[in-house]
Amino acid sequence: MNFFMDGTISYMKMWHGVELQQSDVTELYAPYNIAHHFWDFRGTCSEGDGQYSDEEGLPACKIAAAGNKPNGRRTGVEKCAAGRYSIGANDGCETCSPGQFSDEDGASSCKTSPPGYYPNDDRTNVTKCEVGKFSHAGSTVCTRCSEEGQYTGKEGSESCKPAPPGYRPYGNNTGIAKCEIGKYSLGGKNNCTRCAGEGLYADEEGLSACKYAPPGFKPNSDRTNIVQCEPQTFSFGEKMRV
Structure with a gap:
């Protein structure tokens, strides 16, 4: 079927073995064929299922492929923008679901955000x-x-x-710090514990357990070290006082 500038139409006489009359030809909006019309007794590409026509004289509309949608006049397709997707045969693109994203145009599905x-x-x-x-x-x-x-x-x-033994979390759980001297941690705790048992002390940072005072010594008052027993006193060790 051909359209001429004077408005006359030259159309096919036969279509798949069927004789056609001029009245069978759908009236178009212009005296010449435009892309979003096609010749199949209807005329205009339908809405709702991603139809478009980007060529003259098509016997049927095309269907938008995955990642695409028809443009406003249905004369072609546009890629779905990043953040959206289409599985195809749709007039529009869908927004990615919560927890998903699309970082490129023309996506047929969204990606799941990784751990x-x-x-x-x-x-x-x-x-x-x-x-x-x-x-x-x-x-x-x-x-x-x-x-x-x-x-x-x-x-x-x-x-x-x-947190590993000898450490505690700090700064809104953004890192770990060694336990101070005089304290210890078995790990997995928010705070370090001061040495409190009989004869116990911690003379270095980051200890997972307190030490026992050796014979002849006792822990000082803040449990950060040991001191020798005074004259005329003694200790068997592991004792606070002598």
């Missing part, structure tokens, strides 16, 4: 969790370490770690 990351507000990319926080795969936010004695120590953590 230690969360999607940004427009779901076009992901951001690392801050130090002291963690996230699992598909999380929408990062969570601060809240269990006793835990920390992360770096960005992008997928879980928190327990």
